[in-house]
Amino acid sequence: MIVAEHLVKWYGPVLAVDDLCFEIPAGEVVGFLGPNGAGKSTSIRMLTGYLPPSAGRCTIDGHDILNESRAARQKIGYLPESTPLYTEMRVTEYLHFCGRLFGMKRGDRVARIDEVTDKCGLAHNKRRTIGQLSKGNRQRVGIAQALLHDPPVLILDEPTSGLDPQQTLAFRDLIAELRGQHTIMLSSHILPEIERTADRVIIIANGRIAAQGTPGELRDRASRGGAVVVEAKATPQQLTELLQAIPSVARVEPDRTKGSAGSWCRATVHAKDDSDLRGAIAEALAAKGYTVRELHLNAPTLERYFVEAVAKRKAVNTTP
Amino acid sequence: MTLTIAKRELASLFFSPIAYVVLGAFAIGSSTFFLQSFEPGRPASMRSTFDAVVWLLVFLAPAISMRLISEELRSGTFERLMTSPVNDAQVVLGKWLGALVFFCVLLSPLAVHAFVLERVGSPELGPILTGLLGLVLVGALYLAIGVFASAWSQNQIIAFLLTVFIIAVPTFAAYYVAGERMPDPAVRRLVEYISVNQQYADFAKGLIDIRNFVYFLSGTALFLFLATTLVASRRWR
Known part of the structure; x- marks a missing residue:
């Protein structure tokens, strides 16, 4: 049309x-x-x-x-x-x-x-x-x-x-x-x-x-490589070590600001590839007997994808 | 389509404060000129009123036309108008026609003067009618210049000044600069020919000369054509 x-x-x-x-x-x-x-x-x-x-x-x-x-x-x-x-x-x-x-x-x-x-x-x-x-x-x-x-x-x-x-x-x-x-x-x-x-x-x-x-496709494309947020009853060190042991994990960022508020520790986990880490993290924590009270994929909004798409374009345009 | 646009233009003119300023200025101005020659012993004619009024139009006609396209460019309504299935000439003609009808309303005090004159004396009706006809032709030309100027800019003041400037070139500038001092009679005739006031003088006297018609109608057509071209140029500029 x-x-x-x-x-x-x-x-x-x-x-x-x-x-x-x-x-x-x-x-x-x-x-x-x-x-x-x-x-x-x-x-x-x-x-x-x-x-x-x-x-x-x-x-x-x-x-x-x-x-x-x-x-x-x-x-x-x-x-x-x-x-x-x-x-x-x-x-x-x-x-x-x-x-x-x-x-x-x-x-x-x-x-x-x-x-x-x-x-x-x-x-x-x-x-x-x-x-x-x-x-x-x-x-x-x-x-x-x-x-x-x-x-x-x-x-x-x-x-x-x-x-x-x-x-x-x-x-x-x-x-x-x-x-x-x-x-x-x-x-x-x-x-x-x-x-x-x-x-x-x-x-x-x-x-x-x-x-x-x-919108669904774009969100899927945008969600690849999305970070997983996990909160479990463990010290930041224990949690980091455990999560880093998972093969497809690239990086773990424990949230130190909340560590002091009790025995709970919160961390953001980034994958090496586009895979969804939630399953692997849940299994790893369960195997060691840690109590988990939060586990979610930080699903990127279309907004974030959109901003990234624009940023990429700008990068392409500015490279000689 | 042209009439639709003309009708809307006319209605919106009556909603703009400038229209009332112009109507008031013309009523007061023309009445002053009329009363100056309205004395016992003077001939019962409107010729001197007409000759004076035509000067007034140099400023009042551009005040009517300055908003025609400028205002729509400024407010953005021009975009809606030009994306509907109308062509450029219809838009220009419609706007000019709407303004011309308003201009005829503007001349209405002159009819009152003629009526007063008729009551107290016995004026010849012929020269009054040709004088009015001539004023409508002058208005048609000035408003065509005005539509053209108004398509240049979204600023009404610029449209106004540009119209006055374009009118001034044939009306006085050429006359004062080259007119009487010019020794070459051919140049003098040309300068007199392009002067709107010289062309109008015959109408005020009561003469209808085909050459005057040719002057006003071709001038009007020229500026309406230029305005259409200017509006269309948006597509290739």
Whole structure:
């Protein structure tokens, strides 16, 4: 549904997006993740036809965004970053205006406006002036506007920025409701958002794809080499010796600060390879008869993986 | 599509404080000029009012047009507008048309003056109508220049100054610099030709000359074309 082929964008001498390639099949919800300045908004602006790519091309449902621009744009519902709206207009007025831009007939507009304002939780604010609305409600107007002409493709640039936790939750429900009816691409620099709503995550850093996959896959990849935390009734020395004896253990870091608080000792264990050490540690401790009160894999969040992916990219870029 | 954009533009003009400043300034300015020539014994004509009012437009028309595209560039709404299925010319035309309708509202005090004159004297209606028509053509040209200037910058002040500057070149600068001192009659004619006020003078007198129409309409078309090109240049700059 959305295809980006070797997208490149130069702003003067600055390379903002570097050879970006991806394909989003119909019905998929894709999270577009990256720190500020990674090239998310620039990529999105190229996909929606606001900015032309310096090289490469993108198509929306088979229509080239530059050569068949109007046909392609007709298929996109777009929420630009920071939700620009005409603040002097009333909500319904604004939605009528947007509907007209997309060539909707009056009857269709009236029916659809009722539908999308209900869906986005704006039913009580329909008659209000946009300038008087709270940030969260403005964001809802932005989303309502993107949904209005029932486009096959939804592109939302940072749709949850500025929402409070409850509104964020409501937004997540809305995306869940829209899943399957639209191909959705949403960008964010907030991970939990993407982690929970997206089928697939594309992480970009410095204008290139740093990693991509389902949130589960990324977490699996990230968890390899994760550290195990263990707490047992032993002295730090006993514990270190015992754990170091396990073949695949690389390093043991006893936590000395807690050692004095009784006979419990806590340690962090790192593996030599990507293996999960929990089983081996439990067996080793049980064999010597130590009492264990905690044993867990320090499961890395997608956030950590994301930070690592970005750091790696930076390292690659800075090495000559 | 053009009309949709024009309608929204017109409505939003009435929501901006600057619109009321401009409306007020024009009402006061034009009435002052009118009253100066409104004395017993003077001819019942609006020619001197028209000649003075056309100077006022040098500053008031840019004040209307300065926000047209600048404001949308600043607030980011331009991105939403340009990613909907409209083309660049529709956006430029729509904005210009919306501003032109507002401009016609701006001229309404002149109708009141004409009515007053009609009550106390017996003015010739022809020159009043051509004078108003001429003002609309001047407005169309100035607003086209204004749309063009407003697409340059997201700063309204810059858009305003740039519009005044572009208007000033043919209107006074050329006239004062080269006008009467120029010995070469060909240059003098050219300078007079490009002067908006000289072109307008015939309308104020009550003349309708096809050459004046050609001047205003081609000037308007030129700047609307330049504005469209400027908006489109975003795609290849």
